[in-house]
Amino acid sequence: MDFSFRPKALKICLYLFSLLPLGYYLKLGQSNGIKDVTLFLYLIMFLVVGIKIVILKQSYYFVKVDVLFVLWVMIMLFSVLYTPHQMSGLYKTASFTTLGVSLIYISRALIKQRNDILVVFKFLLINSVLLELFIIIDFFIHGAPVGRYRFYDVHPVPLTMLGAITINIALLFFMHKQLSILKACLYILCGAITAIIGASKGPILALLITFVLLLPYLARRKEFVKLVLIIVFMSILISRIDFISGNIDYFLSRYESIDTAESSEIRVDVYENTWRYFAENPILGVGVNGLPGNYPHNVFLEVLAENGLLLFGLLMTFSLILIYIYYKKLIRKQGDTIDILMLSITLLSLTSLLFSWTYTQHKFLYFCIGLLICSYNIKEKQA
Known part of the structure; x- marks a missing residue:
């Protein structure tokens, strides 16, 4: 007997799953909006997974790479014992586990066909664009201020990342005939404006690097x-929009003054201090959330300083796996539309962590890692 969810119920589940990476934006940042929307969405998905496994007796699976994530969480938990900030360290570990890594395992209970992955990306794109329209309207209502715009209490870094994700998906969807040229231009416009008013350098640099890495395939x-022509056309169009012209100038000025900007000088100081903490504790690090101030906006330095070479080894192992997937799917031409979508956002997310944000809060990364594993498992069963 087939105990799988009916098609409509499955689509609802996939839609809710696509909202999980957007929970931070939906609750309007750290302290405003629908305060528990993220927790509420996750609780629903945990309940769905429980029903499918316990009541509907749906099979569930684990893969070898799961060892990486289990060890990662165990090392973070162990470091809570010696970090100077135990409560905040425990919170960071719990947040990483329940809101980040859990995405990898939720996806396995939902994704049964590779087409489900495509449906999830379509939902993610639509939800992202609707959210960006709301952000742009809010920006306009507040007088289109020049600078790094904060949508309520949403930090400019994830705001820019949202725009970069939308541009990435829309361009690839158009290239693979999943979007008409009109819809592609509209979605890219929303993503670009959101990225410009967020004005964070890291996600845009990551987007550019990702498309350079995709060039052998594209x-x-x-x-x-056609893709190049759309990019040129949209760049000209966006430069002609009056109400964001000041933001475009500000956005570009942040790159032109990257060597002399105060934020860059502060970031270099943070890098140096973070490296010093690693040098003092090379094997175990100072403990999760043990760095003074905030995270160093570089995933390698953050991992080295907080959990030392022990956790850095796991990060390098994951990086090597990703390089192998890149070589297999792009260089050896074995990837299809779904493979390129998953791989591109994974690359975009991981690359952005070299310049900004912290790996524990980057839900887009774990969202796509989960989908990559689902796709691999489905292909293995079909082989």
Whole structure:
């Protein structure tokens, strides 16, 4: 007997799953809006997973790479014992486990066909664009202020990341004939404006690096010329929008003054201090959340300083796995539309962590890691 969810119920579950990476934006940042929307969405998904496994007796699976995530959490938990900030360290570990890593395991109970992954990305794109329209309207209502715009209490870094994710998905969807040119231009416009008013350098640099990495694949496709023309057309169009012209100038000025900007000088000081903490505790680090101030906006330095070479080894192992997938799917031409979508956002997310944000809060990363594992398992069963 088939105990799987009916198609409509499955689509609802996939839709709710696509909202999980957007929970931070939906609750309007750290302290405003629908305060428990993130927790509420996760509780629903945990309940769905429980029903599917316990009541509907749906099979569940684990893979070898799960060892990485289990060890990662165990090392973080162990470091809580010696970190100078135990309560905040415990909170960071719990947040990483329940709101980050859990995405990897929730996806396995929902994704049974590779087409489900495509449906999730379509939902994610639509939800992101609707959210960005709300952000742009709010920006306009507040007089289109020049600078790094804060949508309520949403930090500019994840705000810019949201725009970069939308641009990434919309361009690839258009290239793979999943979007008309009109919809693609509209979605790219919303993503670009959101990224510009967020004005964070890291996610945009990551987006550019990601598309450079995708060039071996993109250049082989006959739609590549159309893709380039859309990018040129949208760049000209956006530069002509009056109400964000000041923000465009500000946005570009942040790159032009990258060597002399105060934020860059502060970031270099943070890097140096973080490296010093690692040098003093190279094996175990200072403990989770043990750095003074905030995270160093670089995933490698954050991991080295907080949990030392012990956790850094796991990060490098994951990086090597990702490089192998990149080589197999792009260089050896074994990837299809879904593979490129998952891989591109994973690369975008991981690359952005070299410049900004912290790995424990980057839900887009774990969202796509989960989908990559689901896709691999489905292909293995079909082989």
